[in-house]
Amino acid sequence: MQTAAAAKMRDEALRAAQEAKGFLSPSEGERLFELSASAQGTLPMVEIGGYCGKSAVYLGDGCRWRGKGRVLSIDHHRGSAEQQPGESYFDAELFDVGAQAVDTLPAFRLTIRRAGLEDWVIPVVGESAAVRQCLGDIRTAAVFIDGSHGALDVVADFGQWGPTIVPGGYLCFHDVYPNPKDGGQAPFGVFEHARALSEWDFVGLYGSLGVLQRR
Ligand code: MG
Numbered sequence: 104m105q106t107a108a109a110a111k112m113r114d115e116a117l118r119a120a121q122e123a124k125g126f127l128s129p130s131e132g133e134r135l136f137e138l139s140a141s142a143q144g145t146l147p148m149v150e151i152g153g154y155c156g157k158s159a160v161y162l163g164d165g166c167r168w169r170g171k172g173r174v175l176s177i178d179h180h181r182g183s184a185e186q187q188p189g190e191s192y193f194d195a196e197l198f199d200v201g202a203q204a205v206d207t208l209p210a211f212r213l214t215i216r217r218a219g220l221e222d223w224v225i226p227v228v229g230e231s232a233a234v235r236q237c238l239g240d241i242r243t244a245a246v247f248i249d250g251s252h253g254a255l256d257v258v259a260d261f262g263q264w265g266p267t268i269v270p271g272g273y274l275c276f277h278d279v280y281p282n283p284k285d286g287g288q289a290p291f292g293v294f295e296h297a298r299a300l301s302e303w304d305f306v307g308l309y310g311s312l313g314v315l316q317r318r
């Protein structure tokens with residue numbers, strides 16, 4: 104990943120990312136920013152699993168830095184299976200009592216507004232597969248897969264979004280854990296599968312952020 108030496112996140116964006124709830128580490132976020140800042144052309148970057156906007160800020164500020172591209176952040180904003188009431192990652196602050204459902208969209212919008220990125224990050228509220236179907240032959244500069252970590256869902260996200268990435272574009276997975284003791288194995292399994300295919304070059308594994316680049 105080559106980044107122009109001057110690429111640097113704005114303080115406002117960095118602060119908003121740090122304050123947002125989420126599971127991306129600061130160094131993983133910095134990698135996403137670098138990747139976004141080094142992307143070419145005006146094609147959008149897609150993230151699957153926007154949650155409270157942390158990763159969207161890193162990707163979005165990279166677009167803003169180079170003045171090109173946008174982030175389409177796709178999420179139904181109802182939380183993943185492990186974020187539902189009674190589950191291990193449930194967060195009562197993200198529960199909409201009126202709707203009796205998790206709702207991460209208000210937190211997402213707050214993060215993006217605080218980061219000054221409302222012109223650069225476009226939230227798309229819906230299921231990944233349904234949104235993909237609506238977007239036909241879309242081409243993308245990068246896809247960041249961090250939605251449902253169920254095995255079939257990760258396979259589906261890779262199968263449906265991977266082909267949209269143009270040559271030179273990036274395919275990223277979050278929560279890639281080579282050691283099962285560190286976390287679920289679905290993202291790692293799909294990452295390894297993709298890495299073995301001839302169309303992808305391995306760029307690196309940064310924390311649990313796995314990055315490939317299309318040949
Ligand atoms: Mg994640």
